[in-house]
Amino acid sequence: MPGVGIPDDGLVVVLKQDCPTCRLVAPVLDVLDATVFSQDDPAFPPGVAVRDDTALDASVALGIDVVPTLLRREGGRETARTEGWDRERWRELAGVADLGAELPEWKPGCGSRTHDPAVADEMLVRARGHELAARRVELAGLEDEAEALYDRGWTDGLPVVAPTPPRVLRMLAGTTRAPDEVVAVVPPNLVPATVEKVAINAVLAGCRPEYLPVVLAAVEAACSTEFNAHGLLATTWGAAPAVLVHGPIARRIGVNAGGNALGQGTRANSTIGRALQLVIRNVGGGRPGEVDRATLGQPGKVGLCFAEDEDGSPWEPLSVSRGVPAGASAVTVFAAEGARGIVDQISRTPDSLARTLAGALRGVAHPKLTGGFDAVLVLSPEHVAVFAEAGWDRARFTAALDDLLLLPPEELARGADGIEEGLPAPSRPRHKFRPGGLMTAVAGGGAGKFSAVVGGWVGGPGGSTPVTRLIEEA
Amino acid sequence: MVTVLDPTDESRPASRTVGPRPDDLAGRTVGLLDISKPRGEVYLDRLASLLGEHGATVRRYAKPTFTKPMPADLRAEIAAECDVVIEALAD
Numbered sequence: 001m002p003g004v005g006i007p008d009d010g011l012v013v014v015l016k017q018d019c020p021t022c023r024l025v026a027p028v029l030d031v032l033d034a035t036v037f038s039q040d041d042p043a044f045p046p047g048v049a050v051r052d053d054t055a056l057d058a059s060v061a062l063g064i065d066v067v068p069t070l071l072r073r074e075g076g077r078e079t080a081r082t083e084g085w086d087r088e089r090w091r092e093l094a095g096v097a098d099l100g101a102e103l104p105e106w107k108p109g110c111g112s113r114t115h116d117p118a119v120a121d122e123m124l125v126r127a128r129g130h131e132l133a134a135r136r137v138e139l140a141g142l143e144d145e146a147e148a149l150y151d152r153g154w155t156d157g158l159p160v161v162a163p164t165p166p167r168v169l170r171m172l173a174g175t176t177r178a179p180d181e182v183v184a185v186v187p188p189n190l191v192p193a194t195v196e197k198v199a200i201n202a203v204l205a206g207c208r209p210e211y212l213p214v215v216l217a218a219v220e221a222a223c224s225t226e227f228n229a230h231g232l233l234a235t236t237w238g239a240a241p242a243v244l245v246h247g248p249i250a251r252r253i254g255v256n257a258g259g260n261a262l263g264q265g266t267r268a269n270s271t272i273g274r275a276l277q278l279v280i281r282n283v284g285g286g287r288p289g290e291v292d293r294a295t296l297g298q299p300g301k302v303g304l305c306f307a308e309d310e311d312g313s314p315w316e317p318l319s320v321s322r323g324v325p326a327g328a329s330a331v332t333v334f335a336a337e338g339a340r341g342i343v344d345q346i347s348r349t350p351d352s353l354a355r356t357l358a359g360a361l362r363g364v365a366h367p368k369l370t371g372g373f374d375a376v377l378v379l380s381p382e383h384v385a386v387f388a389e390a391g392w393d394r395a396r397f398t399a400a401l402d403d404l405l406l407l408p409p410e411e412l413a414r415g416a417d418g419i420e421e422g423l424p425a426p427s428r429p430r431h432k433f434r435p436g437g438l439m440t441a442v443a444g445g446g447a448g449k450f451s452a453v454v455g456g457w458v459g460g461p462g463g464s465t466p467v468t469r470l471i472e473e474a
Numbered sequence: 475m476v477t478v479l480d481p482t483d484e485s486r487p488a489s490r491t492v493g494p495r496p497d498d499l500a501g502r503t504v505g506l507l508d509i510s511k512p513r514g515e516v517y518l519d520r521l522a523s524l525l526g527e528h529g530a531t532v533r534r535y536a537k538p539t540f541t542k543p544m545p546a547d548l549r550a551e552i553a554a555e556c557d558v559v560i561e562a563l564a565d
Contacts, residue, residue: 135480145476154481163479188543191483200481231541282481462539 004058008076015068017044019110028100039113066109084109121166160204171199174209184223186284187230188291193283205275210253215275218243221333221467228464233286238297239457242304242336246319247329250307257309259445262339273303298338313442314388334466335457345449350390358404364455368422370430374437374459378452380444405432500529505556508536514562
């Protein structure tokens with residue numbers, strides 16, 4: 001192996017001074033005709049011609065896991081190897097019958113320095129760095145890292161994690177998909193986003209590698225024609241893509257579906273939605289003040305992600321009602337405003353509670369506007385229990401809300417109730433939501449007769465349709 | 475020194491130059507694009523009559539919906555048929 005100094009023929013020993021077994025075997029090296037590589041101290045062992053392998057090139061080339069390692073090479077190929085000190089094996093490989101007579105028969109070795117956590121990043125980049133195609137940007141030594149990344153326009157205003165090559169490689173380990181595979185074409189600039197680019201943005205957002213399959217599925221869903229992320233971004237309305245996680249992956253990676261599911265404090269919830277938004281910002285070029293023309297926006301535009309509490313819910317999961325096979329993991333991406341709480345601590349009958357929820361849902365966008373804006377209802381455990389105990393399943397609940405939200409024209413007309421906003425001359429009752437425009441997910445903590453409505457944006461072909469995608473797991 | 479990977483599309487947008495402004499609209503074709511927001515036509519109707527008084531030929535276009543980008547075919551049609559285009563954003 002040219003350049004590394006490994007002989008094509010003969011014995012090779014790799015060791016390090018920091019290993020007691022290596023120090024134990026040092027005396028036998030005098031009588032071995034071996035090429036000796038030292039991983040940490042070129043002066044060790046003393047009195048022997050040692051090749052400096054502090055850069056670990058020979059150790060990597062030889063695939064050393066344990067020190068000391070003794071191996072034999074013939075014609076440029078390895079023909080035998082032993083790890084640690086095993087007197088019989090060393091004698092056999094070296095062909096020296098009384099080798100190490102004064103040493104114990106056996107002593108295990110130590111981990112090779114190539115496995116030292118202190119050089120793990122370097123080793124990772126050395127092994128897999130060639131898979132990374134993204135442009136490398138050098139931050140100057142005097143630049144504050146957080147400031148430098150903000151100054152380059154790569155953040156949503158909050159600090160980001162620097163996407164160094166080792167971090168991105170570790171992120172990529174979260175998926176079996178190839179780094180150069182195109183995940184989606186990202187609006188508004190219609191830029192193809194590779195798995196690597198999504199991984200870089202997932203690092204920025206603070207994701208763990210096991211979240212990457214969810215982020216990839218969310219990017220695919222958000223970049224679909226039906227979701228219309230360009231329109232959602234460009235509108236003066238303040239909604240943004242939100243990510244609802246379904247199936248067993250939610251529990252496995254820790255997406256919160258319980259207390260404070262819509263709030264802060266859970267890493268998966270806080271970073272998965274953020275990663276999607278950073279992909280749209282950085283890859284797609286969608287930035288506030290540019291294509292993003294929101295009049296007000298809302299705090300969830302940093303990123304919103306939660307899971308349905310499928311284990312705690314008495315109902316069929318929302319994902320199953322949307323065609324996902326039971327037990328499969330998926331994401332639904334939908335246009336979302338901030339969540340608004342709904343209080344009802346008194347109702348114990350499904351009819352009464354449904355009326356409360358309908359009343360709150362009517363307020364989405366405007367109480368007198370119908371058929372335009374979608375919404376998601378997040379039903380808390382105490383509220384869904386009222387329906388379940390009365391024998392209402394998801395279908396009956398949905399139908400009941402639909403009936404309650406069929407609104408009389410005289411209440412909707414422009415000028416009605418002293419409000420100029422409204423529908424122009426409606427002549428028949430109108431449904432508040434278009435068919436499929438209201439989704440209900442069960443989530444939240446065990447205490448509290450509070451649910452939440454998450455308003456959306458214009459639903460359907462003229463706006464954004466919620467999109468569900470299966471998660472391709474690593 | 476820290477090395478990071480670029481999270482963006484890595485495009486350095488070439489600087490775009492604005493097309494030359496015509497000295498006069500007389501005899502030119504002006505496209506009026508309605509993005510289909512309510513009352514956009516009120517503004518464009520008035521513009522059309524003013525442009526007519528200046529001797530311009532007016533052609534009217536509309537996006538199918540304001541919520542989505544203009545279809546590429548419509549963009550090509552306007553570029554082929556007009557010298558100047560005015561886009562109306564209204565509510």
